[in-house]
Amino acid sequence: MCGITGWVSYDRDLRTEGATLDAMTETMACRGPDARGTWTEGPAALGHRRLAIIDLPGGRQPMTAETPGGTVALVYSGEAYNFTELRRELTGRGHHFGTDSDTEVVLRGYLEWGDALAERLNGMYAFAVWDGRDDTLVMIRDRMGIKPLYYYPTSDGVLFGSEPKAILANPLAPARVRLDGLRELFTMIKTPGHATWDGMHEVEPGTVVTVDRNGPRRRVYWQLETRPHTDGRAASVAKVRSLLDDIVRRQLVADVPRCTLLSGGLDSSAMTALAARQLAVHGEKVRSFAVDFAGRTEHFVADELRRTPDTPFVHDVAQACGTDHQDIVLDVEALADLDVRAAVIRARDLPTGFGDMDTSLLLLFRAIRERSTVALSGESADEVFGGYLQFFDEEARAAETFPWLVPSALRLGRDEDILRPEVAEVLNLHSYIADGYRTAVSGVARLDGESDFEYRMRRICHLHLTRFVRILLDRKDRTSMAVGLEVRVPYCDHRLVEYVYNAPWALKSFDGREKSLLREATRDLLPRSVYDRVKSPYPSTQDPRYAVALQEQAKALLARSDHPVFDLVDRERVREATERDTPQITQNSRRGLERTLDLALWLDLYTPEVSLT
Structure with missing residues (x-):
């Protein structure tokens, strides 16, 4: 992971721009604390920061190959889980290898197949190849968008980076956010290709972007396709289990300490149990980690989203699987720490967070990084198998909008509620969301004979797999890489995604519950308590002292009469939230305070030019 x-500039020799390339590269130091490297040749300059996972002595980057037509240079982030098979095939085609790294396999694969290499890779990856044979830059991103990659076209080329901060370190890319960027900030829809920062784009998942003297062009090499599902229940369950066994086996490969993220829910418990069984064959134990809050289990109060605390279920799985387990227990002071909040914003480059669920995730990853370098996560199982409340909520099912935005689904306040009325009017978020929804569902193909209900559920599944999951994958990647932790997501293997996506909803919920296929495929591995447990989202603190800390921080912000956050946020609404008694501070009003504090910190840290045009 790296x-x-x-930077590609066809009108200049970038060997004179070493200081700028160094500055861009150093912004990625958190993602790659183990080594750095740069490479420049004429119009092309590449930078790399490495987190060593496979072949620790080898695999240094940028990695180059000399050909009769010119140098081909690669900077690569991620993991190719099928690199062993590809290496064997490439060796048979006459390629010779000097390292044991998957990076060299990707480079040699590009030399053999060009950008058609993308279709052959299984993994999470974002990489760029400078091809000196025809002076082109080729950028490729994995199918599900697990690893991020951004680019910024210039007058004579392009800038690119794993994160926007790398691009913003170049003077050619001003830190500016215009109207549509602000709209992205205040909605949860993740428009494909949109990077929020003005002039910047995201390389879309499953896409190749090629840049030459004529500018960038795109080629989509993978997307979700509607296909008939011919397997019955027993065959589908068996196929899911077979895929999961293979996926976990591949994703356990590493030359550094590994672990699992364990929440006590179905997704992480099944993954942990699979890993434990496979490692036990080699006499190894799985390390597992869970997040908890001081006093949460003892004083837990059930609500409509979270009916049970995680810890008892976590311990059931740890005991049943014999894991080397550790609870990471966080206190209010750490969750409310402004330095931690600032670290989250620097990691994300934007104030698009989830409040204490973001700060706790960062703190969890920091603690894990002290013992492990690679973690397997249960992220995206809800999107793949159908686990969220909105999959079963009739209002969300019927709504002509993104299901997770229906109030009955998430029961969260709207972000626009904190905005000044005149700002909300200009942003017109309702129309932006409506337009985004129509675009998102327009390409979802329908099977011949598919019922109206099954097609509606297919569209809901498609929306989650092409919009919602990308929000969470970006959050997971940016937060984990901010502390140099590689998080792998087995449930995002494209083979599993394709197979389960095309299973009809009646099969995905054959027992009347969420994630029926996953539950049945792993029932032999799970404690009964976890098998029977109802879906519970990532935890959020219930400690009233956290809300009090938010109020105090917001009061300090209100004292800064000229702070630019109040060009966007309604000052009186913030003041009202700071004056409520603690029992009156709902999850919605708390979220408003968190969003305001995030915005203010972002404006302080990045000093962006913000425009409502």
Whole structure:
């Protein structure tokens, strides 16, 4: 896992721009604390920061190959889980290898197949190849968008990086956010290709972007496709289990300490149990980690989203699987720490967070990084198998909008509620969301004979797999890489995604519950308590002292009469939230305070030019 960046300028020799390339590369130091490297040749400059996972002595980047037509140079981030098979095939085609790294397999694969290499890779990856044979830059991103990659076209080329901060370190890319960027900030829809920062784009998942003297062009090499599902229940369950066994086996490969993120829910418990069984064959134990809050289990109060605390279920799984387990227990002071909040914003480059669920995630990853370098996560199982409340909520099912935005689904306040009325009017978020929804569902193909209900559920599944999951994957990647932790997501293997996506909803919920296929495929591995447990989202603190800390921080912000956050946020609404008694501070009003504090910190840290045009 690494951080990559680069610059292509066809009208200049970038060997004179070493200081700028260094500055761009150093912004990625958190993603790659183990080594750094840069490479420049004429119009191309590449930078790399490495987190060593496979072949620790080898695999240094940028990695180059000399050909009769010119140098081919690669900067690569991620993991190719099928690199062993590809290496064997490439060796048979006459390629010779000097390292044991998957990076060299990707480089040699590009030399053999060009950008058609993308279709052959299984993994999470974002990489860029400078091809000196025809002076082109080729950028490729994995199918599900697990690893991030951004680019910024210039007058004579392009800037690119794993994160926007790498691009913003170049003077050619001003830190500016215009109207549509602000709209992205205040909605949860993740428009494909949109990077929020003005002039910047995201390389979309499953896409190749090629840049030459004529500018960038795109080629989609993978997307979700509607296909008939011919397997019955027993065959589908068996196929899911077979895929999961293979996926976990591949994703356990590493030359550094590994672990699992364990919440006590179905997704992480099944993954942990699979890993434990496979490692036990080699006499190894799985390390597992869970997040908890001081006093939460003892004083837990059930609500509509979270009916049970995680810890008892976590311990059931740890005991049943014999894991080397550790609870990471966080207190209010750490969750409310402004330095931690600032670290989250620096990691994300934007104030698009989830409040204490973001700060706790960062703190969890920091603690894990002290013992492990690679973690397997249960992220995206809800999107793949159908686990969220909105999959079963009739209002969310019927709504002509993104299901997770229906109030009955998430029961969260709207972000626009904190905005000044005149700002909300200009942003017109309702129309932006409506337009985004129509675009998102327009390409979802329908099977011949598919019922109206099954097609509606297919569209809901498609929306989650092409919009919602990308929000969470970005959050997971940016937060984990901020502390140099590689998080792998087995449930995002494209083979599993394709197979389960095309299973009809009646099969995905054959027992009347969420994630029926996953539950049945792993029932032999799970404690009964976890098998029977109802879906519970990532935990959020219930400690009233956290809300009090938010109020105090917001009061300090209100004292800064000229703070630019109040060009966007309604000052009186913030003041009202700071004056409520603690029992009156709902999850919604708390979220408003968190969003305001995030915005203010972002404006302080990045000093962006913000425009409502």
